[in-house]
Amino acid sequence: MRKVRTFTRSCSALPFLGALLAGTVPASAAGFGQPVPWEMSRQIPVTENARDILNFEIGLHWISFAISLFVLGLILWCIFRFGEKRNPTPSRFTHNTAIEVAWTIVPVLILVAVAIPSFRLLRTQLSDPKADMIVKVIGHAWYWSYEYPQTEQGGGFTFDANLDEDKQPRLLQTDNEMVVPVGKIVKIQVTATDVLHSWAMPAFGFKIDAVPGRLNQMWFKADKEGTFHGQCSEQCGQRHAYMPIVVRVVSEQAYADWLKEAKTKYAAIDNGKSFAEAR
Numbered sequence: 001m002r003k004v005r006t007f008t009r010s011c012s013a014l015p016f017l018g019a020l021l022a023g024t025v026p027a028s029a030a031g032f033g034q035p036v037p038w039e040m041s042r043q044i045p046v047t048e049n050a051r052d053i054l055n056f057e058i059g060l061h062w063i064s065f066a067i068s069l070f071v072l073g074l075i076l077w078c079i080f081r082f083g084e085k086r087n088p089t090p091s092r093f094t095h096n097t098a099i100e101v102a103w104t105i106v107p108v109l110i111l112v113a114v115a116i117p118s119f120r121l122l123r124t125q126l127s128d129p130k131a132d133m134i135v136k137v138i139g140h141a142w143y144w145s146y147e148y149p150q151t152e153q154g155g156g157f158t159f160d161a162n163l164d165e166d167k168q169p170r171l172l173q174t175d176n177e178m179v180v181p182v183g184k185i186v187k188i189q190v191t192a193t194d195v196l197h198s199w200a201m202p203a204f205g206f207k208i209d210a211v212p213g214r215l216n217q218m219w220f221k222a223d224k225e226g227t228f229h230g231q232c233s234e235q236c237g238q239r240h241a242y243m244p245i246v247v248r249v250v251s252e253q254a255y256a257d258w259l260k261e262a263k264t265k266y267a268a269i270d271n272g273k274s275f276a277e278a279r
Contacts, residue, residue, distance in 0.1 A: 033203055033228040034169050043202045046224045046249070050205025052121055059117075063110065125206065131187035131219060135178065139190070139197030139210035139232070142239035146178050154259030157266040163242045172229040177246045179262075180222065181255035187219045198234035201247060207233050222249040 032044045045051045080086075136147035143162045150156035159176050167173035180186045190199050192210035200207030204220045207230075222228075232243035250258065 033226050034172060035202075035229075045203060045205055046222050046226070046228070047204045047220050048223075049121075049125060049220065050203060052124070053205045056117055056121060060114065063114070067110075125218070129185055129219060132184035133180070134187045134189060135180070136189045136191075137178075137199050137210070139192035139194075139199065139236070139243075141194045141237055142232075142243045144174075144199070144243065144245060146176075148259075148262070153256060154263055157263055159262070159266040161246065163244055169229065171242065172231070172244045172246070174244055174246045177227070177248045179248045179250060179255060179258050181252045182222055182225050182249050184252075185219055185221045187217055189215055189217045191215050195236050196234045197232050197236050197243065199230070199245060200233035201228060201230040201245060203228045203230075204247075209234060222247075225249050225251065 033046075035043065042050075042054055042057070045054055133151070134149055136149075138145045138147070140160075143160055145158060145160045147158040148155040161174040161176045161178065163171065164173045164175045165171070188199065188208065190208050190210045191214060192212045194212060196212075197210035198207050199210055201220075204222065206218055206220065208216050208218045210216070226249055228247045228249065230245035230247070232240055232245070234240075236243070
């Protein structure tokens with residue numbers, strides 16, 4: 001997949017950020033796969049899409065900061081340069097053509113500079129690469145269920161993932177976890193059985209709405225192993241705050257072992273019927 005390049009890669013003034021994102025992040029690192037107290041930044045990204053979003057956001061912050069400084073400078077300059085003491089007789093000109101042209105053209109150029117990498121990022125997010133595996137995610141009031149189709153490696157089962165209040169981090173753990181292999185393109189097909197939900201995973205850099213009667217899809221490719229936490233991000237009723245999402249990214253061998261174990265643990269489903277009806 002062609003790498004999405006944004007103008008923000010060259011304008012970031014946080015040199016340690018690139019090293020952090022490029023290196024191997026230990027599972028115990030703060031912000032890895034879950035929120036931390038007093039956190040003001042995004043979770044550590046583990047997909048290319050999440051890293052591009054973070055870089056794009058940093059670039060926007062620097063552009064906003066530069067504009068704010070410029071406007072503040074103009075205000076201070078006007079206060080001191082055109083105060084009553086310096087200008088007892090106020091000027092009577094009505095307009096300045098050059099300034100009016102500048103303050104029209106410059107914002108347009110800024111918006112174009114922002115739009116180009118934004119559209120590139122959207123194109124990558126909405127692309128449809130060949131998936132290594134597919135998982136169907138179904139939102140219920142108020143829990144998630146996951147369907148793994150039958151493949152050569154295994155599958156052909158479904159399971160529910162409910163909130164487990166006895167585990168830590170609090171309100172972010174489930175009794176069962178969605179498990180995927182590291183370095184593989186995973187396509188997520190999302191729907192709901194009752195009301196609107198939203199399957200969101202901050203470390204992967206995406207969220208996707210679960211709409212009754214509709215099958216939405218998105219994809220990710222996690223490049224680090226670990227356990228990652230998300231939550232339903234669409235107000236869906238009384239227990240909306242109690243619909244956590246847990247994705248465990250493991251090695252290929254560990255994933256193959258998990259498939260064998262899950263096949264016997266969870267009840268089998270008629271995969272062909274389930275996916276055909278959803279489509």
